[in-house]
Amino acid sequence: MKNSKSSQRLLSSPYIAWAVIFIIVPLCMVFYYGLTDKTGAFTFENIAAIMSAEHAKALWLSLGLSLISTVICFFIAYPLAMILANMNVNQHSFIVLIFILPMWMNFLLRTLAWQTLLEKTGVINNVLSFLHLPSLNIINTPYAIVLGMVYNFLPFMVLPLYNSLVKIDPNVINAAKDLGANNVQTFFKITFPLSIPGIISGITMVFIPALTTFVISNLLGGSKILLIGNVIEESFTQAGNWHLGSGLSIVLMIFIIVNMVASAIFDKDGEGSAL
Amino acid sequence: MIRTTAKKIYIALIFVFLYAPIATLMVLSFNASRTRAKWGGFTTKWYFSLFENREIMQALWNTLLIAFISSFIAVIIGTVACIAINNMPKRSRAVLMGVTNIPMLNADIVTGISLMLLFISLGFKFGLGTILLAHITFNIPYVILCVMPRMKQISPSTFEAALDLGASPVRAFFKVVFPDIMPGVLSGFLMAFTMSLDDFIITHFTKGAGVDTLSTKIYTEVKKGIKPEMYALSTIIFITVLLLLFLVNKAPKEKS
Numbered sequence: 361m362k363n364s365k366s367s368q369r370l371l372s373s374p375y376i377a378w379a380v381i382f383i384i385v386p387l388c389m390v391f392y393y394g395l396t397d398k399t400g401a402f403t404f405e406n407i408a409a410i411m412s413a414e415h416a417k418a419l420w421l422s423l424g425l426s427l428i429s430t431v432i433c434f435f436i437a438y439p440l441a442m443i444l445a446n447m448n449v450n451q452h453s454f455i456v457l458i459f460i461l462p463m464w465m466n467f468l469l470r471t472l473a474w475q476t477l478l479e480k481t482g483v484i485n486n487v488l489s490f491l492h493l494p495s496l497n498i499i500n501t502p503y504a505i506v507l508g509m510v511y512n513f514l515p516f517m518v519l520p521l522y523n524s525l526v527k528i529d530p531n532v533i534n535a536a537k538d539l540g541a542n543n544v545q546t547f548f549k550i551t552f553p554l555s556i557p558g559i560i561s562g563i564t565m566v567f568i569p570a571l572t573t574f575v576i577s578n579l580l581g582g583s584k585i586l587l588i589g590n591v592i593e594e595s596f597t598q599a600g601n602w603h604l605g606s607g608l609s610i611v612l613m614i615f616i617i618v619n620m621v622a623s624a625i626f627d628k629d630g631e632g633s634a635l
Numbered sequence: 636m637i638r639t640t641a642k643k644i645y646i647a648l649i650f651v652f653l654y655a656p657i658a659t660l661m662v663l664s665f666n667a668s669r670t671r672a673k674w675g676g677f678t679t680k681w682y683f684s685l686f687e688n689r690e691i692m693q694a695l696w697n698t699l700l701i702a703f704i705s706s707f708i709a710v711i712i713g714t715v716a717c718i719a720i721n722n723m724p725k726r727s728r729a730v731l732m733g734v735t736n737i738p739m740l741n742a743d744i745v746t747g748i749s750l751m752l753l754f755i756s757l758g759f760k761f762g763l764g765t766i767l768l769a770h771i772t773f774n775i776p777y778v779i780l781c782v783m784p785r786m787k788q789i790s791p792s793t794f795e796a797a798l799d800l801g802a803s804p805v806r807a808f809f810k811v812v813f814p815d816i817m818p819g820v821l822s823g824f825l826m827a828f829t830m831s832l833d834d835f836i837i838t839h840f841t842k843g844a845g846v847d848t849l850s851t852k853i854y855t856e857v858k859k860g861i862k863p864e865m866y867a868l869s870t871i872i873f874i875t876v877l878l879l880l881f882l883v884n885k886a887p888k889e890k891s
Contacts, residue, residue, distance in 0.1 A: 367804070368719060368722055368723075371715055371716075371718050371719035372716065372719030372720070372723070372731075374712055374715060374716070375712050375713070375715065375716030375719065375731075375775070376731070378712060378771075378772070378775065379731070379734050379735070381753075382750065382753070382768065382769075382771075382772040383734055383737050383738060383772065384734065385753060386746075386749030386750050386752060386753040387737070387745075387749050389749060389752040389753055389756065390745065390748065390749045390752060393752060436649070439645060440645065440646065440649055443642045443645065443646060444646075447642075453884065456880060457650075458653065460825070460826070460829050461873075461876065461877065461880070462653055462654070462657060463829050463830075463832070463833040464829065464832065464833075464872055464873050464876045465656075465657045465660060465869050465872070465873045466833065466835075466849055466850055466853060466869055467833050467835060467850070468835055468850055468853045468854055468857070469656075469660055469853060469861070469865065469866070469869055470656045470657060470660070471656070472671075472853075472857065472861065473655075473656030473657070473659040473660050473663075474656055475671070476659050476663065476671050476672075477655060477656065477659055479672065481672070483659065511652065511653070511656070514649075514652075514653070515653075564740060568740065568741075568742050569742065569743065571742070572742035572743070572744045572745070573744075574744065574836075575835060575836065575854075578857075579857065589742075589744055592744060592748070593744065596748055596751070596840070597839075597840075602748075602752065605748060606748070606752070609744070609745050609748060609749075612742060612744075612745060613741075613742075613745060616740065616741055616742060616745070619740070620736075620740050623740075624733075
């Protein structure tokens with residue numbers, strides 16, 4: 361499809377225009393608001409606001425909880441992805457079952473359902489008491505938030521891992537075994553290194569939404585636990601302080617950019633093995 | 636044998652984990668008591684009162700309308716963009732793909748507030764229109780993600796052959812290229828539709844007062860307590876999609 365330059369331009373211009381207006385310009389506006397005060401004068405105050413005790417606490421808590429959730433997601437997802445990659449499952453129906461179908465039940469309702477499951481007299485505790493096991497009281501604690509994060513973002517870890525594992529040529533693994541490597545050696549020398557692009561994009565896809573969520577903490581953490589996402593959301597919708605909210609978003613974007621650079625380094629195709 | 640059983644149990648446990656809340660919601664939709672906390676006996680009354688609840692019906696209509704229009708427009712812009720990107724020199728292609736990845740990799744909250752700031756400064760009236768623009772924006776990358784791999788697989792010579800045989804470029808595209816990328820376009824549409832339907836965060840920041848989608852309606856109801864009709868509606872939607880998927884998977888097998 362080698363067309364003339366002009367038709368080429370004609371085809372690409374709608375999307376380029378869209379991307380500039382609705383992706384690039386809005387991000388520039390976040391920077392503009394984040395770096396100015398109400399009078400429009402340049403300031404670093406909104407970014408420095410992250411240092412205040414309340415905001416720093418929210419940021420550390422968010423970082424901690426999202427790191428824990430990412431690690432848990434990784435350790436749950438890796439074996440699952442390996443099992444599925446070796447099973448010759450129909451890839452399409454697997455993606456639909458694990459990823460698409462649950463989304464047709466609203467994400468807020470699904471997260472709220474965990475309240476019903478986790479409550480003091482909820483389903484899980486009824487089952488536990490029936491089995492004479494100690495009850496589980498994690499609702500409105502950081503543990504419940506971690507559970508909500510793992511629940512919501514697990515598919516985002518499974519899919520990239522599965523995609524990178526399924527691409528591995530079985531001959532490479534057979535060769536390693538022929539050369540005398542046992543299962544553990546084959547895993548650490550062959551399978552694991554070859555799945556690193558999937559791991560990186562899985563980590564990005566879980567860590568970023570977990571770090572920035574305000575919904576999960578709102579629904580499962582009671583109203584007492586503030587994450588950095590809650591602080592930003594409130595500064596926009598309740599306090600009406602867009603400058604502060606934008607400044608804190610810039611801080612978040614630093615983490616996002618670090619993550620994007622890391623995934624760009626490991627994902628050399630530049631196509632994103634995300635889905 | 637033990638290993639395969641262990642594997643099956645592991646997969647089963649994860650499916651229980653992913654589907655337990657969905658099952659819970661379905662059970663709640665038959666709960667006669669208005670609160671989530673206790674079981675008041677079996678009832679199907681919420682499935683009837685649902686259709687008399689004008690607010691929920693309006694929110695459902697808004698949600699479906701936005702999901703449909705936004706994914707339709709995103710499919711058109713995204714597919715055209717894929718043709719263009721596919722023919723681009725390597726450098727500009729890498730830049731454009733990088734920009735395309737931004738809405739996917741960026742946090743939803745940042746995308747949401749950045750669009751909100753844009754709409755405010757452009758003086759747009761917040762409502763269905765702003766939600767629609769926001770949804771198209773985050774849907775396009777998913778379309779490109781689905782169509783691009785298909786586009787790469789097709790050989791440019793078939794298109795050129797069609798041109799040589801006298802087809803106009805548009806005709807050649809629809810007769811030769813489009814059938815090949817069709818599965819990608821369809822899955823892009825499905826993905827975009829699903830993402831739009833399930834989105835809360837970006838809608839939360841770009842909606843106007845008084846305009847609600849199901850997500851934002853649920854969010855405002857959280858503190859007052861979710862109306863049981865909402866569980867009934869989600870159950871209906873979920874079961875419908877499940878049946879549709881089942882039929883779609885069944886159909887080609889019967890043919891062959």
